[in-house]
Amino acid sequence: MLILLLVTFSTMSLAVEPRNVVFGLLLVSDNAADNKLAAKDLYHLPPESPELLDLAAWVLINSELENNGEQEDTLAWLAKALGASKQVRYRELLLELQSKTSSKKLRRYIKDALKEIGDGQGEAVDLTDFDAEQVKKELTELAANAQVSKKEFLQLSVGASLEDVLTELGQPNSVGQYVRTSFRPFLGNVRLQNLRISYLNAGSMEFSLDKNVWVLKNAYTQSEIDTTDVDPTELALVSQLLSSDYNLVRKSAREAIATKLSNTAALDQVAQRIWELKDIEDKGMGDAMAWLCKVLASSGNGRYHDVLNKIYEQAGNKKIAKYAKSSKRKLSRTEPSFQVQ
Numbered sequence: 001m002l003i004l005l006l007v008t009f010s011t012m013s014l015a016v017e018p019r020n021v022v023f024g025l026l027l028v029s030d031n032a033a034d035n036k037l038a039a040k041d042l043y044h045l046p047p048e049s050p051e052l053l054d055l056a057a058w059v060l061i062n063s064e065l066e067n068n069g070e071q072e073d074t075l076a077w078l079a080k081a082l083g084a085s086k087q088v089r090y091r092e093l094l095l096e097l098q099s100k101t102s103s104k105k106l107r108r109y110i111k112d113a114l115k116e117i118g119d120g121q122g123e124a125v126d127l128t129d130f131d132a133e134q135v136k137k138e139l140t141e142l143a144a145n146a147q148v149s150k151k152e153f154l155q156l157s158v159g160a161s162l163e164d165v166l167t168e169l170g171q172p173n174s175v176g177q178y179v180r181t182s183f184r185p186f187l188g189n190v191r192l193q194n195l196r197i198s199y200l201n202a203g204s205m206e207f208s209l210d211k212n213v214w215v216l217k218n219a220y221t222q223s224e225i226d227t228t229d230v231d232p233t234e235l236a237l238v239s240q241l242l243s244s245d246y247n248l249v250r251k252s253a254r255e256a257i258a259t260k261l262s263n264t265a266a267l268d269q270v271a272q273r274i275w276e277l278k279d280i281e282d283k284g285m286g287d288a289m290a291w292l293c294k295v296l297a298s299s300g301n302g303r304y305h306d307v308l309n310k311i312y313e314q315a316g317n318k319k320i321a322k323y324a325k326s327s328k329r330k331l332s333r334t335e336p337s338f339q340v341q
Contacts, residue, residue, distance in 0.1 A: 274311055
């Protein structure tokens with residue numbers, strides 16, 4: 001089963017199957033909210049091929065509940081996704097989990113999923129030798145190798161479907177979920193979980209699910225800075241640092257600090273990103289930009305002293321200004337200094 005999954009992901013046509021990479025990356029994410037977003041997609045849009053569903057099944061049976069409401073909700077959605085597939089291959093797996101879990105909510109959703117699957121006959125899925133880490137590695141490598149120009153990115157317009165975008169551009173470099181709060185009559189403020197994809201050196205796109213179709217709601221272009229000198233092994237990290245998913249940016253910033261990211265081609269993009277978002281009102285993204293200030297400081301490169309000082313003086317976001325100030329104090333000015341675009 002593992003070999004089948006890896007071959008499927010590794011040999012897929014980018015014009016047809018990059019969707020598998022998008023939702024596969026969400027499923028293997030360490031963030032339960034990402035897992036849930038993928039599960040919702042599989043529930044509303046059950047795929048014909050089993051690979052993503054098998055991956056969802058593995059996540060379902062290998063996730064610990066830990067009295068976490070978010071995690072419990074995620075597992076419930078994963079069970080719903082397997083039920084919506086109506087594939088008998090998942091019945092035994094669901095029955096076993098139903099007998100083991102202490103969660104009443106999860107047992108209830110598994111019961112509903114089993115009703116969806118029915119009593120048909122068929123071979124049960126076997127995930128005994130499933131290597132999720134290898135699958136994650138394969139998916140990450142595919143995403144890291146994606147290349148899209150700003151010109152290609154700009155050809156897509158708001159209102160396009162995710163399928164249209166992926167057909168034109170292929171799989172993105174990074175994926176994540178973003179949350180928006182919307183007021184609904186009789187319900188009050190409702191948190192809506194949606195999809196965000198990012199293309200390195202081109203931009204990011206935000207999608208919402210509208211009548212079972214992912215529709216492009218917002219597209220943000222990224223300043224085009226030369227990345228020819230970025231080490232190939234750092235491209236994925238740079239893509240994550242420039243993501244519009246603030247959780248991913250914070251996580252990647254910690255990695256960049258721990259690994260002492262020092263490549264100026266990469267750090268130039270980080271500096272440009274902070275400058276562009278220095279006035280952002282969103283609290284989460286403001287916090288992420290503060291982390292990127294710390295990334296510049298940890299590099300020890302005085303090239304970024306002046307831009308941090310400029311951000312400190314002009315930023316409309318107080319937290320970004322605060323961290324730009326503390327970060328520039330850790331650097332001694334050198335020439336040539338970075339110039340914003």
